[in-house]
């Protein structure tokens with residue numbers, strides 16, 4: 001069975017899922033937050049276009065795009081497709097399109113009971129509402145929400161074969177920190193083959209050493225500035241490490257990504273999404289405790305690596 005869930009005790013799983021559910025509830029049922037969420041999808045697409053123009057001298061509408069790990073809510077990929085972009089993608093987990101019985105049975109068979117339960121809750125509580133907002137926004141941009149299921153592949157990206165030199169752009173958001181090292185090198189090598197000579201990769205993992213790098217819901221980037229009672233401490237995963245996320249992490253530092261990516265690509269740019277995220281939580285005591293980790297690492301979060309075939 002393929003799945004992206006981690007093997008952690010049931011109690012920890014339930015606590016993490018509850019915290020994530022609370023965040024999702026706030027961001028879906030607050031109109032301003034929902035709009036911001038959908039905005040972020042179009043901001044990403046706009047950003048991809050800017051990098052393509054800068055380094056490939058090509059528009060995203062004239063490019064072939066591939067997303068690694070489109071996620072259980074594949075809105076970025078669906079938005080690209082709906083806007084007329086020649087975009088495709090792959091994910092380990094099966095997406096739910098229409099909530100038919102056949103889809104739920106298939107998901108259960110492929111991804112197991114935990115994924116089924118999570119997806120059922122997510123679909124009826126959040127997805128339908130988010131999708132409606134996305135449809136509205138696409139209409140305003142002269143696009144039409146389009147569910148081209150044949151473009152959303154299911155499987156492990158490192159096991160995939162794509163025609164050589166067929167892609168202009170490979171994007172990936174919040175995925176590379178979940179890929180085990182043995183698959184990582186295979187995937188990077190394949191990516192260099194899939195890209196056309198001037199093609200680029202825009203790979204944005206959540207770096208492990210940052211305050212959000214442990215993937216505990218209490219320290220998700222949207223939660224770092226919020227004030228509420230937490231069980232875990234800032235940079236908990238690098239210090240006491242008492243709690244565990246419900247997902248596999250390869251624990252790569254920013255320097256590790258640099259080392260790996262530069263074996264296969266030229267790194268054209270590196271950009272941190274939330275500069276100095278967590279600075280309010282950095283005390284003298286924590287600084288001392290984490291003295292062996294450079295500041296650049298501690299204040300990394302979603303770092304965009306702009307990669308070109310060397």
Ligand SMILES: C[S@@+](CC[C@H](N)C(=O)[O-])C[C@H]1O[C@@H](n2cnc3c(N)ncnc32)[C@H](O)[C@@H]1O
Pocket residue numbers: 003004068069070071072073090091092093155156157158172173174175178179183
């Ligand atoms: C945290 S989610 C991010 C989803 C999406 N990119 C987003 O920004 O919302 C990580 C996703 O990566 C997928 N994933 C992890 N390893 C993968 C692999 N080797 N091949 C394809 N997908 C993978 C998981 O199934 C999961 O849906």
